[in-house]
Amino acid sequence: MSVVEISGVTKEFKGGTVALQEIDLEIEQGEFVSLIGPSGCGKSTLLRIIGDLVEPTKGAAVVNGKPARQARRDHDYGIVFQDAVLYDWRTVAKNVALPLELAGWDRERRSKRVEEMLDLVELRGFGDHHPWQLSGGMQQRVAIARALSFDPPLLLMDEPFGALDEMTRERLNGELLGIWEASRSTVVFVTHSIAEAVFLSTRVVVMSPRPGRISKMIPVDLPQPRTTATREEPRFFELATEVREALHLGGHVELKV
Amino acid sequence: MSTLAVRRGAANWAPALIVAVAVVGLWEGIVKGAHIQRFLLPAPDAIWSAFRSNQSALWHEGWFTFQEALGGFALGCGIAILFALVVARWNLLGNALMPYAIAANAIPIIAFAPITNAWFDPLNKTSKMVIAAVLCFFPVFVNTVRGLKSVKPQQLELMRSYAVGELTVFRLVRIPTALPFVFTALRVASVLAMIGAIVGEYYGGSLESLGANINQDASLFQFEKAWAEIVIACIFGIGFYLAVALAERFATRWQPRVEAPGA
Numbered sequence: 001m002s003v004v005e006i007s008g009v010t011k012e013f014k015g016g017t018v019a020l021q022e023i024d025l026e027i028e029q030g031e032f033v034s035l036i037g038p039s040g041c042g043k044s045t046l047l048r049i050i051g052d053l054v055e056p057t058k059g060a061a062v063v064n065g066k067p068a069r070q071a072r073r074d075h076d077y078g079i080v081f082q083d084a085v086l087y088d089w090r091t092v093a094k095n096v097a098l099p100l101e102l103a104g105w106d107r108e109r110r111s112k113r114v115e116e117m118l119d120l121v122e123l124r125g126f127g128d129h130h131p132w133q134l135s136g137g138m139q140q141r142v143a144i145a146r147a148l149s150f151d152p153p154l155l156l157m158d159e160p161f162g163a164l165d166e167m168t169r170e171r172l173n174g175e176l177l178g179i180w181e182a183s184r185s186t187v188v189f190v191t192h193s194i195a196e197a198v199f200l201s202t203r204v205v206v207m208s209p210r211p212g213r214i215s216k217m218i219p220v221d222l223p224q225p226r227t228t229a230t231r232e233e234p235r236f237f238e239l240a241t242e243v244r245e246a247l248h249l250g251g252h253v254e255l256k257v
Numbered sequence: 258m259s260t261l262a263v264r265r266g267a268a269n270w271a272p273a274l275i276v277a278v279a280v281v282g283l284w285e286g287i288v289k290g291a292h293i294q295r296f297l298l299p300a301p302d303a304i305w306s307a308f309r310s311n312q313s314a315l316w317h318e319g320w321f322t323f324q325e326a327l328g329g330f331a332l333g334c335g336i337a338i339l340f341a342l343v344v345a346r347w348n349l350l351g352n353a354l355m356p357y358a359i360a361a362n363a364i365p366i367i368a369f370a371p372i373t374n375a376w377f378d379p380l381n382k383t384s385k386m387v388i389a390a391v392l393c394f395f396p397v398f399v400n401t402v403r404g405l406k407s408v409k410p411q412q413l414e415l416m417r418s419y420a421v422g423e424l425t426v427f428r429l430v431r432i433p434t435a436l437p438f439v440f441t442a443l444r445v446a447s448v449l450a451m452i453g454a455i456v457g458e459y460y461g462g463s464l465e466s467l468g469a470n471i472n473q474d475a476s477l478f479q480f481e482k483a484w485a486e487i488v489i490a491c492i493f494g495i496g497f498y499l500a501v502a503l504a505e506r507f508a509t510r511w512q513p514r515v516e517a518p519g520a
Contacts, residue, residue, distance in 0.1 A: 053414050073420045085411045089433045089511040098429075102419050132513050 001065070002026045003154055003186040004050055008059035011045055011212075018211035019045045023059070025205065025214065029153075032180055032187045034197035034204045036243065042212025043190045044158050050188060051079055051156050064153060075103060077154035078147030082162045084139035086131035086146075093118070093127035096145045103150055117145040120179060137168040144176070148183060155180075157189045161196070170228075173199055177226055194247070198222075198239045199231060206246040216246040299481045307481035308488060319489040322454050322467040325382045326497065329389020330450040334443060337394045341401035345431065346423065351402065358402075362395040367453065371460040379461040389453035393446035397439070404438025405431045437512070440505035447501045451494040 004027035011020040019042040035043040048054035052068040063071035086095045093114045100110045121141040161169040197204045208215040288300040344351040377384035416426045458468020474483040
């Protein structure tokens with residue numbers, strides 16, 4: 001069953017910038033799909049259209065078999081941004097519990113769930129800390145725990161590790177894969193790192209800018225579970241090269257026009 | 258508090274205390290040494306003895322004026338915060354009213370003090386409360402609106418992803434974000450409320466009040482007593498300010514804090 005179905009989506013911003021043109025994309029249950037492309041290719045806009053945070057000018061997004069708006073109202077997805085977007089006045093535990101609070105969970109069930117989530121992202125014992133007491137990587141893990149706390153079938157991630165250093169990013173990549181396997185959810189992941197896209201994804205969607213289009217879909221056949229060793233396999237480099245060439249091709253097309 | 262905290266507290270406050278002692282000492286020395294006339298500047302010891310001999314009357318006057326300031330503060334800040342919530346919720350209203358609020362903020366409102374005495378009974382506390390309230394209104398209003406609107410776009414996107422109503426967004430995001438802005442304004446307002454009440458009393462007020470007494474004592478050449486009344490006004494004013502600062506600490510105790518005296 002497809003979790004996300006995008007058909008004929010065009011997004012034109014005020015002033016005439018065409019961020020996306022005629023996008024069709026289907027994402028199956030359990031996939032980990034990365035959207036990669038240079039800035040201005042509309043990958044973040046596409047993610048927001050799936051989440052009904054931005055409305056398409058033309059076309060439609062269907063999530064979990066319903067219009068994107070209904071899916072948002074039904075809390076069918078969790079979202080993580082480049083900034084952790086934690087509320088400073090809430091403790092870590094209360095940040096994670098926020099969506100549960102809004103969904104009307106009682107206190108006992110909430111705190112039990114929060115404990116599980118903090119375990120999952122390896123932040124046991126940090127529940128009573130305030131966000132500013134944590135490092136950037138830890139804050140982002142809190143944001144992931146919050147997005148997954150209500151067990152949404154779909155996880156949307158907008159360059160979640162873009163602001164982190166390379167070491168932290170690689171460690172969190174590994175943790176994210178573990179979480180994805182444990183939760184069996186579907187992930188749509190926006191990035192501009194080729195290595196990150198190849199390492200994480202079951203499929204990489206390469207996008208080109210002005211107007212934003214899908215220039216290539218690359219299935220990633222690296223075996224699961226992936227480890228640090230995966231990054232050194234020849235197949236990893238082949239796939240990374242394929243993605244890189246697709247990105248450059250997108251650029252060439254633009255030059256010819 | 259641990260011994261270490263006490264010692265650190267003392268170390269923080271010691272320099273300020275030394276300055277206070279030095280200033281009072283210098284003041285005493287200059288007034289005595291240069292034979293400065295008492296109507297220009299009485300010596301601290303003369304003010305102190307005027308303070309001691311009128312103590313109960315002084316505290317009573319201070320309390321009377323403080324009640325006016327407090328009432329005006331509550332009235333002005335309350336209405337300002339209410340208005341700010343409405344203006345932040347309905348953008349159109351904000352666009353229509355904000356330019357006037359900002360322009361009105363620049364008016365020297367204290368100039369209206371004699372007029373409020375004409376509107377209300379000058380001997381009644383209400384006339385001073387009104388001028389204090391008007392003084393408090395604008396800084397609190399402008400700052401609260403700014404605070405409510407300084408929410409980062411992604412925080413709103415996250416709330417939208419949860420599909421919650423505007424009221425919940427205010428409760429969970431906008432109001433907590435605005436709190437530090439509001440308290441900065443409330444501190445300013447606490448000082449303005451005291452000024453409003455006292456200046457209002459200059460233009461006619463009950464003889465139980467500080468302002469009326471300062472005015473009268475100065476014209477009767479009782480400068481030491483007038484200065485003692487100013488000291489009382491300072492004590493109440495500082496107390497008021499510190500109370501607001503304490504409330505701020507409590508309301509925003511989640512914030513990281515820099516250790517500094519008076520911060």
